[in-house]
Structure formats: C-alpha cells, structure tokens
Amino acid sequence: MDTRYGASAAVLGAMARSRLDNVSIFATSQSIIPMMPNFYGIVQANIPLVIHVSALGNDDQMNNYVNYNDVLIARETGFGIINSYSSQEIHDIALITHLISLTTKIPFLHVFDGLSTSLELSKVNLLPYDSIKKLVDEIPTSTKNSDVLDCFEIIADKIGKLTGRQYRPFEYIGDPNAESVLVVLGGETVITKETVKRINYGEKKVGIIIARVYRPWSEKHFLAVVPKTVKRIAVLEQVSSKEDYSFGPSLFNDIAVSFSSDNSWINKSPILIDAKYPTTQKFSPRIVHAIFKQLISKKNNIFNEEVLSEKIDIPLINNNVKQCIFWDSEAQATNIQVVKHISKILEQHSKLNFSALSTFDIYNNGGVITTNLQLENDAINGFQDIERDYDFISVHDVSLTSKYDILASAKSGAVVVLNTSWTVDELETKLPNDFRYEASKRNIKLYILNSEKIAQDVGSNSKAVISVIFQNVFLRLFSNIVKLDCSIEDSIIDLFEGNNEKEVSLLIRAICQQLEKSIVSVELPPTWGILEKLDQNLPLTIQSNSLDKNLDQPEIEKPKLRNWHTAAQNLLFKEAYDSDQEIRPDLSEKTYIIRVSENRRLTPPSYDRYLFHIEFEINGTDFKYDLGEALGVYGHNDSKEVNQFLEFYGLNPNDVIFIPNKGNRFESRTVLQLFTQVLDIFGRPAKRFYESLAQYATDEKEREKLLWIASNEGSQEFKRRVEDTITYAELLYEFTSAHPPVEDLVQLIAQIKPRHYSIASAQSVHPNSVHLLIVTVEWENSKGVKRFGQCTRYLSGLKVGDSVTVSIKPSVMKLPPRDSQPVIMAGLGTGMAPFRAFIEERAYRKAQGKEVGPMVLYFGSRHRSMEYLYGEELEAYNIEGLLTHLRLAFSRDQENKVYIQHKMQEDAELLHQYLLKDEGWFYLCGPTWPVPDVKDAIVNSFVTSGGYTSSQAIDWVNKLKDLERYILEVY
Secondary structure, rough: OOOOOOOOOOHHHHHHOOOOOOOEEEEHHHHHHHHHHHHHHHOOOOEEEEEEEEEEEOOOOOOOOOOHHHHHHHOOOOEEEEEEEEEHHHHHHHHHHHHHHHHHHHOOEEEEEEHHHHHHHEEEOOOOOHHHHHHHOOOOOOOHHHHHHHHHHHHHHHHHHOOOOOOEEEEEEOOOOOOOEEEEEOOOOOHHHHHHEEOOOOOOOEEEEEEEEEEOOOHHHHHOOOOOOOHHHHHHHEEHHHHOOOOOOOOOEEEEEEHHOHHHHHHOOOOOEEEEEEEOOOOOOHHHHHHHHHHOOOOOOOOOOOOOOOOOOOOOOOOOOEEEEEEEEOOOHHHHHHHHHHHHHHHHHOEEEEEEEEEEEEEOOOOOOEEEEEEEEEOOOOOOOOOOEEEEEEEEHHHHOOOOOHHHHEEEEEEEEEOOOOOOOHHHHHHHHHHHHHHHOOEEEEEOOOOOHHHHOOOOHHHHHHHHHHHHHHHHOHHHOOOOOOHHHHHHHHHOOOOOOOHHHHHHHHHEEEEEOOEEOOOOOOHHHOOOOOOOOOOOOOOOOOOOOOOOOOOOOHHHHHOOHHHHHHHHHHHHHHOOOOOOOOOOOEEEEEEEEEEEEEEOOOOOEEEEEEEEEEEOOOOOOOOOOOOEEEOOOOOHHHHHHHHHHHHOOOOOOEOOOOOOOEEEEEEEHHHHHHOOOOOOOHHHHHEEEEEEEEEEEHHHHHHHHOOOHHHHHHHHHHOOOOOOEEEEEEOOEEOOOOHHHHHHHHHHOEEEEEEEEOOOOOOEEEEEEOOEEEEEEEOOOOOOHHHHHHOOOOOOOOOOEEEEOOOOOOOOOOOOOEEEEEEEEHHHHHHHHHHHHHHHHHHHHOOOOEEEEEEEEHHHHHHHOHHHHHHHHHHHHOEEEEEEEOOOOOOOOOOHHHHHHHOHHHHHHHHHHOOEEEEEEEEOHHHHHHHHHHHHHHHHHHHHHHHHHHHHHHHHHHOOOEEEEEE
C-alpha cells in the first residue's frame, strides 16, 4: 500500500465491487497515519481485512529503527492489533490473524519487526496448504467483538497442535514468583525475552509479559498472566519524541486501568512505572540487564543514561547458542552469499537450527556489511542479539581491523579468520596494536588465508569461488559444531545441483584441496600479550542504516578507446557535448602551465655530475609562491621510448582514450599523450601489478612465473627486480602473452607523480619567474643498463619556450618572524636552493631600509672548481656583509674529507650565541646522512660555550624543534 493520504480508500472500493471474503494488505508503519481516516469506515463495513505492517523507520541520521509508534497510533480506530516477533511467528500469527478476521469480521493490523526480519535469514517451518484449508473449513463464524480473545486462543490451540508452537494473547516468561516484571510491546521484545531466559538474577526474581494481542484489550487475559507476587511493573513503550511521553492513550494507561478495575488487586496493586523510550533507543542484553537492575533497585528512572552506558558483565546461563560473525566491505560483500549458502547447507545436512542477520552501513568507511549467524540445537526464536561472546569471526577485508574493535566481542578461545595477503611475519607490523593485544588476551585461534590467491590457483577469481572458499573455511574450522551428514565438498556441491555438475564438482574439490594447503594457523607470539593497548575507542559494531547494499551507486565507468574523430566532434560541438579544456582535470591540486626562460648547466661538461639552474617564466598566470615552498613538476616520459613501446604494443599514437573523471564526465587524451604525460610506464611496478598481469597471460608458464614472483616464494626474485628497477614496459616486453588492453592498462599502471624541488628564488626579487636548482639522477643496474631519474631527465632536456605543468607544495622552510633574528643555514649540494631564496629575500628587505639580522651559510659539496653552486653570488653577498659568515666545506678537495659538521664544530661559540642568546633559527636542507652529525655539532656548541650538560643541550635542541626554530628538509 502506498504511503499517501487516501490510499486505504482503495480497500473500500475493492470490497464494494467484489465479493472477496478476505483482504490482505502489505504496508509499512509510516503508511498507517495517512490511511487512518478510512479505518473507521472499514471497521463499520465489517470487512475481514488484515494489514500486515512492517514496523520500520529512518531517523534524521538515516539510521534504521523498529517503528512501532506510528502503528500504535491506530489503537483507537477499532482495528485489532496483533504482534509477531520473529520470522517463524510472522508465518504463524499471520495465519491466526486471517482466521480471526474471517471469524469475527473485524479488520486487523498484524505488526512485525520490519528491521530484523527484512535482514534475517532463518529456517521457517511452513504449514501445508491442505492443513490451512482444513482449518478454514473447521472454524465457525462469529460476529461478537467480545469473542476475539477467546477466538484467538481457540485458533492458536488448533494451529499449535499442528506446529508444536503455542501462542497466547499475553505471554509470561520468567520466574513464576517474580517481584519485578517488564511489559514489552515492540522491537525490544525478542532481545528482552532472550535476556530473561539466559540471565541468572539469583534471588532477585524477574519476568516479562509480552503483549501479543494488543487490541481489543482484555483485562482478563492480561491479569491472568501477572504473577501474584509482583511488586513493581515497568511498561516499555516506544514514542516518537519527548513531547509524546505523557500524552494520549498508551499501553501504560491500559495496564493501570486493568489493575484498578479488578477487585482482586485492590490494596496490593503493584507499583507501575511508565518507561517510555525514544525511537533512538537501542536494545541489547546489556541494556535489558541494566533496566532490570534499575527495576530491582526500586528506581523509577528505568532509562537512566549513566546506568545504561555502564560496561557490565552479563551473567549468562545455559547459553548454548554459537555465535558467528562475518565482516566485509560493501565493495565485495562476499559475506552475504557465504552465510546464505552455509544456512542452506545446515538446512540440508545438519540438525542445527540457525538464524542469520545482515547489517548494512552504507555511509561509513566506504560501506561495511556484517552478517551474524547463530546456531543452536534447540529452536531459535528469532535472531538473538547477544552482541558478545562470538565463537567464530571471519574478516574478509583485513583493513576493517583498523577501523573497528572486532575482537572486543570475541569469546575466549574464539576462532578468528583473516583474509589477507600478509604473511605470518607481516602480521607483527601490519595488524593494529589493539587487535594483537586482544588476540593474545582472549587466546584466540587465529587463521590467515589469501582467498584471491587460492581463487587464482584454481583458475577463477569470481565472487562465487571466493564465497565457496569462505564456506569451506567455516565448515572446516567449525566441523565439531555443525556435524554435517556428508563431506564438506559434497555439501557445497549439492548447492549447485543441476548447474554443470561435473565441472562444478571438479572446481569445488580443487578449491577444497587448495584451501587445505593454503590456510595457515598462526601461533600467537608471547609479545602480543604485553603490548600496550592504544584505547582508540573504535566502534564495536556498524550502524544499521540500510536494508541492502548501496544500490544507488552508479556502475563504475571504464576508459574507452576511440579514434580521433570522436574527440574532434567534442571540440567542434562544445555545447552539445558539454566540452571544455583544462590543464590536468585528473589532479586534485591546482596546476599551472609555465614556460622555460633559461636552462643553464652549472657544472663543467667534463664533470660526471650534471647540475643545472632552470628558470620558468610565469607572466600571464596567477602563479604565486612563498619562500621555502617547493615546485611540483609533472615530468614527461622520453618520447622516443614511448613511441617504441606503442609500436611494440600495437597502439596507434593518435587514437583517443576517454578516461572517467568526476561525475559523468570523461577526460580525453591521445594514446601518445597518455603514455607520455600520465602513465608511469617506465616506472617501477609494485607486486600487485605482477598479480594483475598474470590474469591476462595466455601462456601458462608466463602466468605461473608472474604469480610466483608475486608470491612469498618468489620474494628474492621480486627484490632483485626492484633493485634493477625493472619497469612496467620491461615486464610487458618480457611477458608477451600478457597483453592487457589499453583500457585496462590505464587502471593497472600508476600515474606519474609530481617531483618536488625547493624553489631557489624569492618572488619579491623575481616577480615574473621561478628558479630551480637540480642534479640529474643517473645510475646503472646490476646488468649494466643505464637508468635515469624520470623528472630530472625530462627537465634537463627542456629548451627555452617549452611548457611545463607544475603545482605548489607548502613547506616549513620559512624565515623568522623578525628580520633581526639570526638565520643559520646548512645546505649540501642542491640543498642550497631554498637558501638562495632566503638570502635574496633578506637582501630585498635590507634594500627597503629594514634592519636585518646576521646570516650564516654552511655549504658543502665535492669540489670547489666543479660544484660551488651560485659561488659568485654568495661571495658578493659575503663581501657586502649581508651573508655574515660563509663557511664552505668541499669534501674532496683535500686528503682528509671535510664536511659541514666540521665547520659547525669550529663555530661553537657563534652557534650558541645566535641560536640561544639571539633566538636564531637553524635550517638544514639536503640528504639525510649528515643529520646526526649536524645535531651533535649544535649540542656540542651548547655544552662547550653555554655550560650545559649533554642532556640539557639535547633538551634545548628538542625545544628548538618544538618552537619550529630547528627545521630539517632532508631527502
């Protein structure tokens, strides 16, 4: 039935035009209020109608909740209201309700928990159609409203004889001599019932009354189940807001009137507590236990937030339920199918009863799904939200271990399975600290497996195969519980009966064999037990805010290869195709196009190291930069090598590839542009590229070799390839049968990342240009093949006028806030770049008439004659007095190597004066290797010239770091 006003008028119209003996309607609780105006007419018409109402709602945060409040608003319309609280009860009570409606000619609302039942998977025993027909024929017709409750009992007894399940208008569970009782009607019913059955309250006798038939209300039937010993009764009832807490008819009022109207309860009527709760209230065994504690303690505020938030242990008794939970990301969602298939297997090959419930959180952590499975020898009355003591935990996406406190709910000795490519040794560094601590504390039995690797080994990486792997894992590790009447392999094969049985059977047996070899039992290291827990307060569970996966997500678009005509059409008819031009639409940071105005080599041609100064013109752009910032350069691959690869790969350089961008838009580039400007085809691939490439290999030997290199067994070979800088292109040259289409290469090959270079100019001095100081990176691998740094090779070959795409990266390298503060700079090689900018800026400010403080530069390189970078400028600044002290360390110009730290040791008094007394700032830029020696030189200056102990001097250096007056930019 639609959720709109007047929708229920269709019922009156249908009955007026037909001779239907009985009508069924399906609706949600939110539909009831719009339908209510017509309810009175339906009651007057004596229509045998049953509206099956799914009690379900969404709050302002899009979280789902069980919504009984909107249904119970209809309590005064004349409709009967009957409740069911599990999937099995829905079947039974629906039948009872229809038979009562036929008998009494009264319309009914049959209300059930729409949240848990929509997500629950459980075994429901159906009454055969012949038995139902016989019941209909046997039940006499009556029209007296007063007979409704008696009619319910008669029909329920008849159905109970057929099913073995008994129902009453009001059902009491608990100690027959209870003094404290809860009355429940709504989403809290099942969890309250199970908690009372399983918690031992000792001498404190408690119980609950479940309202099954709420309308018409029967004082007689209600009071018949109330223990004569009761002293306090709390009535739980959901309301939509605080304003509804004391307004209008309610379950509490019905109960209060019942006691006051019955003479047998005069002078001994129990204390009644109106315990209304909002739609946001969640129920769990811990919450129910806390409510009972309040009730037993004679507290009127049942929902005391302080008490409900306490972390208390629950004294469970006779808990034979085995609890299992399966975690996965929404992207994979393998756990849903896994549990569905396990449930089917249990139904066919095990005597266990089961119940399963999936919970969907589509808004957090990229979408997460948990599926709970509960097993018990006795019948399970709906899904029991025990929320702790899991016997089996399967984590299909290992990244979730860092986002949720997964083991906080694990039982001691629980079986935990992690799906991961990590080795046992890697667990030590990759598993979160808290996870490892809880694993040791709870003495869990930990297993790891790589489902993708197993699937690849059997020749299929489909989700169905992944699902079979996890089914097998559960049935194997929980075999002593499930006790199948056949082998695990046969139980899974039976699921696919009639579907290429021979091929499926071979595949499943191969999976089982491979799993047996691949699953690893992890012996927990003793060190895990002495770890310090970080107490990150990670959530224990996910929020339920959807009934399914996020179906609104559009299908992920893939790149598309087209000829150049398509791109031409987009440009010619911009309005029709909504086309525009951007520099790099694939990048999140702002980018600029600037042009080379100078590219000058600083080292002699005969020298083996190529250092160069390059300037870019920024006229006509909004490009601005600050002191100390770095220029991000998007380098290009060598055009000759790119063309060679495209020819080998059979690609037309002029074809256009359309790559999905933001929204429904595509960015278009030629294939030549793609491999020159975007894809790092001559970069070093990660191990996962070997795995991905293996999927495309048609030659079995090549496929096996690729997978071997990516495996633990091939780690030494992979390491050798990393050291030799084997590139994406070289792998494709080597493994010729692995030929992914270019549309897939776009997604497999990493993009060229910007290389960042410290800016060697001050914009106050060079308003229309930006300068860099660069050294080319060249080396030979073990086979003598010459290798080049991709970006430095690109920059060194640029000509005046060439365009370059760049971005800006902020830096901590800033001048002191006061111009008078001393600046001590230590630069090695191209680490001189930011200090050239510093000196230029101080010179500019001095020229403006400002008083500037002393500047000290410690510069180091190999040879004065070859690498005295910006030497003439530095000498001039030194003579002028701006550069107060120029300390040069050319390491290879004398027999004994001299480095900048040696020069700093000679200036102990100077460093102490400038850094501590005059509040100066220290900077180091260059390679990482001199960092400890430079620090020691400064510590030594504080000791020898300041009179500090070594410990005090180190504390001062650390303090300077905290004050951001000791700044390192090393690489």
